Amino acid sequence: EIVLTQSPGTLSLSPGERATLSCRASQSVSSSYLAWYQQKPGQAPRLLIFGASSRATGIPDRFSGSGSWTEFTLTITRLEPEDFAVYYCQQYDISPFTFGQGTNLEIK
């Protein structure tokens, strides 16, 4: 199976700053079949990005995704208070459709 490794495990930033989250795959993810999700405590995950760089419906443009093959990045420009959460990447190229272990974006 494809193993996704996210870094850093925890990212401490202040509102207004820029966040850069990384997701590395153990083998190439073809056609950029990679998605990003946000999860807040006690809530279900929410889809942010699919196809490595396409924003889901209703997602603000301060969220952007990039990358290909084995290296992917989620960037959040100008952090808002509501952006502090856990972020997961997921590959849907090859079953099983694995998730990364998550990055906890916390307020500094």
Added chain:
Amino acid sequence: QVQLVESGGGVVQPGTSLRLSCAASGFAFSSYTMHWVRQAPGKGLEWVAIISYDGSSKYYADSVKGRFTISRDNSKNTLYLQMNSLRAEDTAVYYCARGKWLVRGVLDYWGQGTLVTVSS
């Protein structure tokens, strides 16, 4: 609006069985791929299973293969997860999620989850 409501969770003993349900509304259920994803307490997300729109194709995580069965009843707009031979490590919140139209591996709507606790 799209709604997914899971039910059937609870506390069960190791080795026993449980069936989860996910009632869907607000969209053409019979046209969409569906998934189950779980999250152990304080841990990350683990993809569990996928079923095609018509139920003809199913895939599972290795950790549940041979023990769990995903199914659906399109006449009832309901997704199921039959879980047999439950283990302590199956303890988790179980989410059902819809596969995005034409991008079936992307989970665009999620339910709120149902908690399964496997304990003696």
